[in-house]
Structure formats: structure tokens, C-alpha cells
Amino acid sequence: xxxxxVENKREPVLDVRNLEVTFNVARGAAKILAGVDFQLFPREIxxxxxxxxxxxxxTAKSLLNLIPGASKxxxxxxxxxxxxxxxxxxxxxxxxxxKHIGMIFQNPQACINPVxxxxxxxxxxxxxxxxxxxxxxxxxEGVSTKQxxxxxxxxxxxxxxxSDSKRIFKSYASEVSGGMAQRFMxxxxxxxxxxxxIADEATSALDVTVQARILKLLKDLCAKNDTAILFITHDxxxxxxxxxxxxxxxxxxxxEIAETKKIFSAPCHPYTKGLLQAVPRPGRSNGLSxxxxxxxxxxxxxxxxxxxxxxxxxxxxxxxxxxxxxxxxENHEVSCFLYEENLRG
Amino acid sequence: MxxxxxxxxxxxxxxxxxxxxxxxxxxxxxxxxxxxxxxxKGESLGxxxxxxxxxxxxxxxxxxxxPLYSGEIIFMQENxxxxxHTQLKPFRAKMQMVFQDPKASLNPKMTVFQILSxxxxxxxxxxxxxxxxxxxxxxxxxxLRPDHIYRYSHEFSGGQQQRISIARxxxxxxxxxVFDEATSALDVSVQAQIxxxxxxxxxxxxxxxxxxSHDLSIxxxxxxxxxxxxxxxxxEVQEAASLFNSPRHPYTRALKNAVPVADPEARHxxxxxxxxxxxxxxxxxxxxxHPRCEFADEICSNKSPQVSHTAEKSWVRCHFHxxxxxxxxxxxxxxx
Amino acid sequence: xEKKALKKLxxxxxxxxxxxRMYQLRQFLKHKSAVLAFFILLITIVAALLGPNIAPYxxxxxxxxNVSERLxxxxxxxxxxxxxxxxxxxxxxxxxxxVSLFGGFFIVIAAALIGVPLGLWAGYSExxxxxxxxxxxxxxxxxxxxxxxxxxxxxxxxxxxxxLLALVIPWWPWYTRLVMGEVLSKKRMLYVEAAQMLxxxxxxxxxxxxxxxxxxxxxxxxxxxxxxxxxxxGLLSFLGLGTQAPxxxxxxxxxxxxxxxxxxxxxxxxxxxxxxxxxTAFNIFGDAVKDILEPNRS
Numbered sequence: 001x002x003x004x005x006v007e008n009k010r011e012p013v014l015d016v017r018n019l020e021v022t023f024n025v026a027r028g029a030a031k032i033l034a035g036v037d038f039q040l041f042p043r044e045i046x047x048x049x050x051x052x053x054x055x056x057x058x059t060a061k062s063l064l065n066l067i068p069g070a071s072k073x074x075x076x077x078x079x080x081x082x083x084x085x086x087x088x089x090x091x092x093x094x095x096x097x098x099k100h101i102g103m104i105f106q107n108p109q110a111c112i113n114p115v116x117x118x119x120x121x122x123x124x125x126x127x128x129x130x131x132x133x134x135x136x137x138x139x140x141e142g143v144s145t146k147q148x149x150x151x152x153x154x155x156x157x158x159x160x161x162x163s164d165s166k167r168i169f170k171s172y173a174s175e176v177s178g179g180m181a182q183r184f185m186x187x188x189x190x191x192x193x194x195x196x197x198i199a200d201e202a203t204s205a206l207d208v209t210v211q212a213r214i215l216k217l218l219k220d221l222c223a224k225n226d227t228a229i230l231f232i233t234h235d236x237x238x239x240x241x242x243x244x245x246x247x248x249x250x251x252x253x254x255x256e257i258a259e260t261k262k263i264f265s266a267p268c269h270p271y272t273k274g275l276l277q278a279v280p281r282p283g284r285s286n287g288l289s290x291x292x293x294x295x296x297x298x299x300x301x302x303x304x305x306x307x308x309x310x311x312x313x314x315x316x317x318x319x320x321x322x323x324x325x326x327x328x329x330e331n332h333e334v335s336c337f338l339y340e341e342n343l344r345g
Numbered sequence: 346m347x348x349x350x351x352x353x354x355x356x357x358x359x360x361x362x363x364x365x366x367x368x369x370x371x372x373x374x375x376x377x378x379x380x381x382x383x384x385x386k387g388e389s390l391g392x393x394x395x396x397x398x399x400x401x402x403x404x405x406x407x408x409x410x411x412p413l414y415s416g417e418i419i420f421m422q423e424n425x426x427x428x429x430h431t432q433l434k435p436f437r438a439k440m441q442m443v444f445q446d447p448k449a450s451l452n453p454k455m456t457v458f459q460i461l462s463x464x465x466x467x468x469x470x471x472x473x474x475x476x477x478x479x480x481x482x483x484x485x486x487x488x489l490r491p492d493h494i495y496r497y498s499h500e501f502s503g504g505q506q507q508r509i510s511i512a513r514x515x516x517x518x519x520x521x522x523v524f525d526e527a528t529s530a531l532d533v534s535v536q537a538q539i540x541x542x543x544x545x546x547x548x549x550x551x552x553x554x555x556x557x558s559h560d561l562s563i564x565x566x567x568x569x570x571x572x573x574x575x576x577x578x579x580x581e582v583q584e585a586a587s588l589f590n591s592p593r594h595p596y597t598r599a600l601k602n603a604v605p606v607a608d609p610e611a612r613h614x615x616x617x618x619x620x621x622x623x624x625x626x627x628x629x630x631x632x633x634x635h636p637r638c639e640f641a642d643e644i645c646s647n648k649s650p651q652v653s654h655t656a657e658k659s660w661v662r663c664h665f666h667x668x669x670x671x672x673x674x675x676x677x678x679x680x681x
Numbered sequence: 682x683e684k685k686a687l688k689k690l691x692x693x694x695x696x697x698x699x700x701x702r703m704y705q706l707r708q709f710l711k712h713k714s715a716v717l718a719f720f721i722l723l724i725t726i727v728a729a730l731l732g733p734n735i736a737p738y739x740x741x742x743x744x745x746x747n748v749s750e751r752l753x754x755x756x757x758x759x760x761x762x763x764x765x766x767x768x769x770x771x772x773x774x775x776x777x778x779x780v781s782l783f784g785g786f787f788i789v790i791a792a793a794l795i796g797v798p799l800g801l802w803a804g805y806s807e808x809x810x811x812x813x814x815x816x817x818x819x820x821x822x823x824x825x826x827x828x829x830x831x832x833x834x835x836x837x838x839x840x841x842x843x844x845l846l847a848l849v850i851p852w853w854p855w856y857t858r859l860v861m862g863e864v865l866s867k868k869r870m871l872y873v874e875a876a877q878m879l880x881x882x883x884x885x886x887x888x889x890x891x892x893x894x895x896x897x898x899x900x901x902x903x904x905x906x907x908x909x910x911x912x913x914x915g916l917l918s919f920l921g922l923g924t925q926a927p928x929x930x931x932x933x934x935x936x937x938x939x940x941x942x943x944x945x946x947x948x949x950x951x952x953x954x955x956x957x958x959x960x961t962a963f964n965i966f967g968d969a970v971k972d973i974l975e976p977n978r979s
């Protein structure tokens with residue numbers, strides 16, 4: 001897939017090409033991802049938006065090969081900087097995960113090991129990734145290794161807004177609230193100053209006022225650390241408020257990708273248009289409309305463009321061939337035959 | 346829409362939290378703490394709040410599914426708070442609920458027909474021999490095909506399951522339906538379908554709704570008035586259309602600010618509220634919101650604010666609501 | 682919609698569910714060992730039902746002594762040999778199956794019939810009844826079932842039927858505990874709350890909503906319990922508290938052959954094997970059924 005015709009030719013920090021994932025279920029082979037391509041550039045926040053069955057979570061987990069189970073096949077390329085993550089050794093992948101690519105999930109308390117205190121887990125990570133920091137701290141403050149680690153831990157917790165570090169060190173996962181747990185996860189994930197942070201529905205389980213602060217924190221911290229964020233969410237509001245670009249997913253493919261303002265003001269793909277009509281917005285007096293029909297069966301999906309059965313602009317071609325990506329504007333690509341006359345990038 | 350269908354008067358739903366060894370209750374979880382509210386016939390009242398504010402408990406209390414500690418619930422001019430199980434039965438048909446988890450609210454071992462029949466049983470106007478016909482009619486009302494009638498719930502999608510729940514609620518010929526986060530587990534487009542359906546049904550049958558949700562942005566599309574709940578208390582009630590633009594309570598302002606609106610042109614600072622939600626077992630004294638309120642003063646921690654009407658059907662509970670309103674301190678965001 | 686159209690509808694849905702059952706059956710047939718186990722059990726049950734009618738030496742099966750042919754090794758006339766009193770062991774196995782096998786069924790079914798309703802009730806109603814039953818269950822569960830049954834048998838007097846009843850008493854608490862656990866997890870389910878909202882009472886909810894949803898683990902427990910029950914009866918008979926001589930019973934047969942175990946080993950080993958085969962068959966069959974009906978639980 002060619003790179004898009006962008007103004008500033010930045011090198012993407014993550015380049016996903018034709019990612020396909022198939023699960024073997026009782027009824028047959030479910031093609032969860034049918035060719036996902038996108039790029040993540042440094043320091044940007046990219047939203048991966050979709051409803052149930054779009055494959056957004058599977059995309060996130062596949063990037064780091066986090067999906068267990070032998071009954072799946074994956075193909076495609078995922079380039080982190082210049083390495084194909086599907087081709088590197090397990091050891092190298094493990095080194096990349098955690099150090100260069102961090103991930104936070106929906107249910108933070110479930111992701112913290114319940115058997116150890118938060119402090120123990122944080123210290124361990126500091127020992128693993130921040131050896132230099134520890135050495136530096138020991139020299140400048142004249143403290144022992146243990147104290148150096150604690151000082152660094154305190155600093156990191158302060159950065160995410162957890163000021164009562166002594167209490168946090170001693171707490172277990174079940175003793176902290178959802179918001180605090182997620183802040184802790186963010187501290188852990190950003191510890192090694194990763195190039196990429198993948199946030200998989202990271203705020204969906206939080207109250208809206210807590211979510212607001214976590215989103216703010218994510219944005220600020222990542223800007224400070226030069227970390228790019230891949231934000232997976234079903235909430236278009238979050239995409240609008242926080243993200244630079246939005247990629248809309250439907251049934252295993254990205255159907256449209258553009259800068260946030262463009263997606264909301266001038267959506268091109270019929271699905272994107274339908275989705276935006278269904279989103280409740282204060283101040284909109286017209287009712288909510290929606291796209292009729294249901295998401296396709298992944299074992300036996302519609303031929304050609306997977307959206308065509310529900311599309312009111314469908315043409316005959318749509319059931320036969322799968323649309324390519326067509327450029328419709330600066331940094332704006334759509335996978336829809338309606339835009340075929342535009343030049344391909 | 347001016348007669349009250351339901352009048353709540355100083356309703357408290359307290360659950361025992363800590364008991365002494367002899368059984369005496371030492372502390373309570375005050376899920377609903379002194380709530381007075383009128384729900385008018387034919388209206389759609391929204392109840393919004395974050396987790397742990399007591400909104401689900403309030404819905405259940407009205408339906409007598411949660412134990413009433415003190416206060417009155419007047420439903421159709423009858424004080425149902427005092428009725429026992431048998432006396433309550435005729436009222437149960439008139440008030441129904443649609444629950445949050447579509448899958449869990451339907452018995453997996455029962456067919457749709459059995460589920461609907463179970464509800465139809467409560468409808469005195471329908472005889473047993475007509476159950477099948479009535480069930481098909483109900484499915485039609487919620488846009489489900491009749492051939493679904495002998496299927497089990499797990500054979501349906503979340504949106505369809507929720508429609509079945511709505512059909513069940515309609516089966517008893519109710520006056521009042523509580524939707525407890527009924528769309529929260531659904532995709533955005535499915536949610537839109539269900540909301541449209543709810544509106545149709547309300548107009549058709551002149552129903553009264555209580556729509557409970559944590560999502561403020563939906564309220565305008567579903568409700569006439571919205572009540573905002575915090576820490577077991579209702580802090581504000583206002584017309585849905587104006588609540589977003591002109592909140593009268595500091596918490597409402599923080600809440601609406603925090604909602605990520607799907608409009609990139611209207612970006613703003615989302616997170617203005619610090620702190621954590623109060624524990625219902627030990628809420629702050631006086632106004633429950635005062636520890637997190639930037640406008641709080643001494644009186645707020647001593648005295649619980651009174652209800653002050655700002656319009657015929659709108660009111661707010663805040664010691665400083667007048668000042669805040671006049672000085673425009675709660676409308677710092679650009680109106681949409 | 683027309684009544685006729687609805688009937689046709691019902692037929693298609695029934696056909697769908699039939700397909701699902703067929704799928705489950707096919708899954709079951711994949712477990713070769715379970716299919717084998719099933720046939721072994723089938724044969725055993727049929728044999729037990731027919732009893733003396735198919736035994737080669739029915740009178741001996743029932744106890745008649747045949748001193749002239751005692752202690753014979755397996756041969757053409759006596760496929761499994763004869764015992765201390767000269768009785769054909771094969772016949773005694775077949776006649777003994779009645780007590781051992783059906784006794785096992787009796788114990789388990791009776792235990793379930795008592796334990797399940799108690800579990801439903803204790804799990805669903807909070808407060809004092811639940812607490813009392815829980816304590817009772819805990820009490821019974823802290824002693825080995827057979828020990829309790831032995832004590833009861835000794836007091837009540839030895840005998841086949843008394844032994845069975847004595848075994849039911851410590852057996853039902855297991856079902857109560859299982860059901861209580863299931864009910865406690867299910868009674869907060871929203872469909873239970875929906876039934877409450879519709880004004881239905883405790884009993885209706887327990888029978889209509891909770892019982893069907895806890896049935897699967899109960900059935901699995903019954904199947905896996907049959908083995909231990911058979912062994913338990915065998916044990917009591919071995920100790921002289923169950924079936925009395927000269928009636929045939931696998932456990933009793935083992936005791937009768939115990940003295941001659943070194944020389945005429947078949948007298949004790951054959952009934953022991955019979956028990957082993959049947960118990961293992963029930964276990965394998967029960968496990969396979971569990972895998973199919975409860976694929977999520979491990």
C-alpha cells in the first residue's frame with residue numbers, strides 16, 4: 001500500500017499493512033479482520049472508531065500478538081519503525097512490548113496483578129526499564145538503590161495525579177477506585193517513555209467526570225513524552241474531543257480515515273455519515289436517525305464491500321469487488337466506489 | 346401534562362451496611378437520601394448521574410423492588426409505599442421496568458412466547474387463550490417479526506433482546522415505564538433505533554417514562570425534563586433543552602462539561618471536577634457535593650440546601666444558586 | 682397472524698432446536714470412550730433388569746448352595762468360576778447388579794429429590810431458614826458419608842434397604858450445597874428481578890426461573906455420583922451392614938471371597954472388577970456429558 005500523499009513526509013512510527021485475522025469457530029472461519037491498513041505518526045493521537053463487530057479491539061491486540069489461541073491465522077505486516085513485528089523473534093517482540101509500545105485496557109483493576117501491591121509492581125518495572133535513572137538518582141541524591149527506586153516511583157505517580165504515593169505503594173488492586181487504577185496503569189505504561197501507547201477502550205468503564213480527567217492526563221502526558229496514541233473507542237465524542245485523526249472501522253476494514261475535523265464536517269463514506277447521524281449531540285433538535293440492518297456475519301460476510309447490503313448508495317459493483325482506498329482530500333482516504341474517480345495516492 | 350402520576354416525598358432507601366453482633370444496624374448505605382420529586386403524566390423524565398449516585402436504586406424504589414426506609418411514594422393517587430405484596434399486585438401491572446443488560450433480563454431457558462405470556466398473565470384484560478395473538482401483536486409493536494416467538498433469548502442480538510424486554514414491559518398495559526440504563530450496553534446505531542422506538546410507543550400509548558442514564562448527551566433526545574442526581578440526592582431538575590446550556594447547579598455544570606461532545610469544533614477543557622464520588626455509606630454532611638464544589642462555603646457543610654424553584658417544573662438545591670445564576674458563573678462554555 | 686402459520690413457525694423452530702441437539706449428539710459421539718462407556722452401562726442395566734431370567738444358574742444367583750462345585754476356576758460351565766459355596770459367580774454378578782446398580786440409583790435420586798428443593802429454598806430465602814440449612818449441610822459434610830451411614834445402619838439394624846436409607850441421609854447435603862451455590866449466583870440476575878417486578882412470589886420464581894437454570898450442574902452431579910454410590914453400598918455390604926447373605930451383592934461377594942484371595946482370587950476380584958468397570962463407565966460418560974452441556978466450565 002502506498003503511503004498517502006501528505007504534506008510533510010513524516011515517517012510513521014507504526015505502519016500496519018493488510019492485517020488479516022481469522023478465527024476458527026464452530027461454524028467455520030470467521031474473518032474478523034479483512035485487510036486493515038493504517039499508519040500512526042509520531043506524537044499524534046489516532047482514534048480507531050467502530051461498533052461491535054468492527055474488529056477494533058482485535059486490531060489492537062493483534063498488533064502485539066496478544067490474542068491467545070491456536071485456532072487463529074494472522075497475516076499481513078505490522079512495521080514498528082522498521083521492524084515487522086510479525087517476523088521478529090518472540091524475545092524481540094517481548095522487548096518491544098512494554099518498552100516501546102505500551103497498552104492500557106478497559107478494566108484497569110482487572111489488569112493489575114491482585115496478589116502484589118501496586119508499589120511492588122511499579123518498583124519492578126522501574127528496575128527493569130529505568131536502570132539509568134536509578135543510577136543517576138543515586139548519584140545526585142546520594143541514596144541507596146531501594147530509595148532511588150521509591151523516589152522515581154513517587155515522581156511517576158505524581159505525574160499521573162496520584163499524590164498519596166505512600167498509600168498507593170501499599171494498596172492492592174481491589175483497594176483503589178477505577179480512576180486511580182487507570183492512572184496507575186498509565187504510569188506503568190508510560191514508564192519507559194514508549195513511542196506508542198495503545199489505549200483499548202481505556203475510559204469506557206469510568207464515570208464521565210473521571211474519564212474527562214483521564215483523557216486530559218493522557219493528552220498532556222503523551223505530548224510531554226512524545227508518545228503517539230492509538231485510541232480505540234466506540235465513543236465518537238472522545239474521538240472528536242481528543243484525537244487528531246479518526247479511522248472508522250466497519251466489519252474488519254477501515255472504511256474512512258481523515259483528520260478529525262474533516263470526518264465530522266465532511267464525512268464521505270455512507271457508513272460514517274450514518275454513524276454520525278446516530279450520535280446524540282446536545283443542541284441538535286432533529287431526531288436521531290440510524291443505519292438500518294445489522295452488522296454482517298463474519299463467517300459468511302457479504303461479497304465485495306461488506307457494507308453494501310445496508311448502503312443506500314450502493315451500486316452493482318459494490319457486491320462484486322472490494323473497494324480500494326481512494327484519496328478525497330488532504331490526509332483523507334475513503335474505501336468506497338463512490339469516490340473511485342479520484343486519483344489513487 | 347400537568348397532573349402528577351407519581352409523587353415522591355422525602356424518599357429514603359437505606360441499606361444496612363454494618364451491623365453489631367446483636368443485629369442492630371450501626372451504619373447505613375444511603376443510596377437514596379431524602380428525594381422529593383414529581384413525575385407528571387405523559388412526560389419523559391430523565392435521571393442522570395454517575396455510578397454510585399443512587400439513580401438505579403431510585404428507579405427500583407419507585408417500583409417497590411428496593412426496600413423503602415422512609416418517605417412516601419404516591420402512584421396514581423395511592424400511597425404504594427405502605428402496601429404489602431398482595432395489595433401491591435394490581436399496581437405492578439401499571440409500572441414496569443426495562444433493565445440494563447439485555448441478555449441477563451431474559452431467562453435463557455424460556456422462549457419469547459413464554460416470557461411474554463408470563464407478563465400477559467398480569468394483564469387483566471387478556472384471556473389465556475389469546476396469549477399467542479397478543480404476543481404476536483406485542484412483537485409487532487417493537488418491530489420484531491412474529492417468527493421470533495418460539496425462539497430463545499440467546500438467539501437474538503442485544504438490540505433485539507432489548508426490544509423483547511420492551512415488549513414484555515408493554516404486555517401488562519402499564520402507565521409508567523422505567524428504563525434503567527436501557528441503552529447503555531448497545532451500540533450507538535442500535536441505541537438510536539431503540540430511542541426512536543421508545544418515542545413512538547410513548548406517543549401511541551400515552552406512557553410516562555423515567556429514563557435513567559449516565560449519559561447526559563442522550564437526555565435531550567429522549568426527555569422533557571432531566572433530574573440530576575449526586576450522592577443519593579437530586580440536586581437539580583430542569584427542562585432538557587435548557588439543562589445543557591444553562592445548568593443551575595455546580596455539579597450539573599461539571600457533568601455537562603465532562604461529556605465529550607461529538608463536535609471537534611467545540612473542544613474545551615473536559616475535566617474540571619476533581620475528587621471522587623462520595624461513599625454512600627458515609628456521605629459528606631450538609632450538601633453532599635460541597636467537598637468538590639469550587640463555590641462552596643461554610644454553610645454548605647452544615648446545612649442541606651432547600652429546594653428552590655426556578656420555574657414551574659424546575660428546581661435546584663444549592664445555597665448559592667441565585668448568585669451563581671446572576672453572575673453567570675455556571676455558563677462558561679460557549680453555547681452550542 | 683394465523684394460527685396455522687404460527688403452527689408452521691413452531692415447527693421450524695422445533696426443527697432448529699432438533700438440529701442443535703443433533704450437533705450435541707455428534708459431539709458426544711466423538712468421545713469414543715464415552716460411547717463405549719454408554720454401551721457398557723446399557724448392557725449392565727439391561728442385565729440387571731432381566732436379572733435371574735438371563736443368569737445361567739438363577740437359583741445359585743439367588744443363593745442356593747452347590748457345594749459339589751465350590752471353588753472352581755473359570756471354565757466352560759461356569760464362565761467366571763464358582764465361589765466358596767459353589768455358586769456360579771456370573772449368575773451372582775447378574776443378580777447382584779440389581780442391588781448394587783439400582784441401589785446406587787436410588788440413593789442418588791433420593792438425595793437429589795431431597796437436596797435440590799432444600800437448596801433452592803435455602804439459597805433463595807435469606808435469613809433464618811437459610812442459615813439453619815447451611816449449618817446442617819456443613820455438619821453433614823464434615824464427616825465422611827459412609828461413616829455416618831455405617832453408624833445409622835448399626836443402630837437401625839443391618840439390611841439392604843436400611844443401608845440404602847442410611848446412605849441417603851448423608852448424601853443429600855451435597856446437592857443442597859451445589860444448588861445453594863448456583864442459586865446464590867443466579868438470584869441476583871435481572872430476569873429474576875423482572876419476575877419479581879411482575880409480582881410473582883417466591884415459590885414460582887424458584888420453580889420457574891431458578892430450577893431450570895441450575896438443572897445442568899445437578900444432572901452432571903447425579904451422573905458422576907452414581908459411581909461413588911455403588912461403591913458406598915458395596916462397602917456397607919462388605920462390612921456386613923448392607924445386603925445379608927445369601928442374597929447376592931457385589932460388595933458382599935468381595936467379602937465372601939476375601940479369605941481365598943490368594944488361591945481362588947477370582948471370587949473376590951470379579952465382583953471388584955464389576956464395580957470398577959461400572960463406576961469408571963459412569964465417570965467417563967458423566968464427564969463427556971458435562972463437557973457437552975457445560976462447555977464453559979472447566
